[in-house]
Amino acid sequence: MRSKAYWGYDEEFMSLCRSELTRSPEQISAPRFDFQVCWFDNEPVAFYALERINADVAELEAMFVEPQHIGSGIGRLMIEHAKARAKTQGLKRMIIQGDPHADSFYRAAGAQQCGSRPSCSIPGRQLPLYELTLDIRKTDTVDGK
Numbered sequence: 001m002r003s004k005a006y007w008g009y010d011e012e013f014m015s016l017c018r019s020e021l022t023r024s025p026e027q028i029s030a031p032r033f034d035f036q037v038c039w040f041d042n043e044p045v046a047f048y049a050l051e052r053i054n055a056d057v058a059e060l061e062a063m064f065v066e067p068q069h070i071g072s073g074i075g076r077l078m079i080e081h082a083k084a085r086a087k088t089q090g091l092k093r094m095i096i097q098g099d100p101h102a103d104s105f106y107r108a109a110g111a112q113q114c115g116s117r118p119s120c121s122i123p124g125r126q127l128p129l130y131e132l133t134l135d136i137r138k139t140d141t142v143d144g145k
Contacts, residue, residue: 003064007101017121023049023062033061034085038074045069048082050094058086059095079109087134096130106130 001021005014027049028035038046048063060082065075086094097117098106107113111130119125 002067003070004099006067006070007099013122020119020121021062034058034089036078036081036085038078040069040074046074046078048078050082050086052089052091053095055090056092057095058089058091058093059097075105076109079105083109083132083134092134094132094134096132098128098130100128103128106132 001014001018004017004021009017023035027033032052034050034052036048036050037044044066046063046065046069049061050058051061052058060079063075063078063082065078069075083094094111096106096111103113107130109132111132113128114131115129116126117129119127
């Protein structure tokens with residue numbers, strides 16, 4: 001929630017988004033999800049969740065960075081890690097429903113806007129939808145393995 005609020009959204013907006021942005025224990029343990037956390041000085045500073053949609057496609061279901069670390073390169077590290085994880089699972093594409101404020105971030109990571117999707121929280125609000133093609137090579141690894 002802090003990461004989303006960083007962009008200046010007011011309390012009412014944040015309240016409307018709370019349910020959509022909250023991850024349940026069932027989601028975290030579900031096999032179709034892959035949650036990853038970035039730690040710094042023994043504190044969690046970022047996380048992402050990949051949701052496998054089918055044999056070829058995953059959706060970057062969530063990606064958030066603690067506000068004091070936005071702009072530090074941790075977000076870039078996390079998106080590259082997510083891409084590598086997806087590649088090692090044989091996935092060919094990643095779909096990303098992004099916040100409008102994150103447009104330049106996702107484009108810099110190689111994603112192209114492919115449309116929009118209605119917000120599940122704010123009636124009438126459209127969110128940008130991106131697609132990232134994953135170049136799969138046998139040399140790609142995750143976590144140095």
